[in-house]
Amino acid sequence: MAEPQVRSMESRLPRRRAVFAWDMHYRCNFHCAYCFYTTTGWDELAKKNRYEPPEKWEEVWSRIAAEYGRCQLRVTAGEPFTYPRFAEVVARVSKLHDLQITSNLSMTEELERFAQAADPKAVELDCTFHPTGMAFDRFLANVNLLRGAGFVANVCYLAYPAQLEGMAGFKRRFAEHGVRMNLAVYWGLYEGQQYPFAYTPGQKKFLADVVGSAESPELVNLEPIPINGKVCGSGTRYAVVQADGRVYRCGQLCEPAHCLGSIFDEDFALHAQAQPCVVDYCRCKEYQSAWEEPDRDLMDRKGQVAP
Ligand code: SF4
Ligand code: SF4
16 A cells, blocks of 8 residues: 655735734643643633624725735744634635634534635644644544645644654654644743753754654754844734733733733834844744744754854
8 A cells, every 4th residue: 555645734814014922811621731821821811802703804904914924924823713703804805814723622623614604715723733632533623624624734742752652653643644743842940950951961862763853844953043132023023912902022022021912902003123132042933923034944944044
């Protein structure tokens, strides 16, 4: 029998003038131990949740489209498919902007509704496999549901220390079904140790073996590179919209000093000028949206910050 072709699906979405990460609300049907929101506290975060109907989101994002043209929206939540009338929000907003949605793929009925209504030319999915929350076969079936409907749907697995052991086996099982599993390096605490700094040399080698190369964008943050005040386009070409509508320069700078206002403000605007980065490391790889293309590629391929 022929081996299945293992597919990491290339994004078909073009690079846009501006990228917004959109935390729609802080709610998820999983409460993964390694989740930033779990460690911060879901109840506290939920106080920021502001629910708006699809019509309102269409109005808000129309204003942004009028100012910046068609943008890319990176939709996260928690779990976006738990947002009320999510498929309708997607249908309306994707007429204005490209959407890249991160999901745990657990809500099969909502996924089916979404797959029938959304436009695969404007919407793509990053599917994170959480083995403590969902059986492998069900997750794979939902990846195939999306791919069968024409969507780019990639698979990611978090290199959390407690779930390293199963990683190689899951990668092989996905490959047996023609799906490439990408890896994300863990940032955070585990058993009192700060990762990724606490990965042992043996764990680092294991991760490189699973990825198939020691030099890969998947492993950039395994040896974190200090940003050293590099001028960064976050705030001018990239920003994070939180669940209450407040917009911040990037996910690591969600502080009053780096707030650009509210997405609900009629006169909301991105900054005109790029500013130096003020933190040591770009943990969530937001530089991939905020930096010029050659600088981003240098970081991805060689793990170097351009001077
Ligand atoms: S599925 Fe994602 S958002 Fe939900 S708890 Fe897990 S890591 Fe957090
Ligand atoms: S380099 Fe990363 S952390 Fe620093 S400002 Fe830019 S996006 Fe934020």
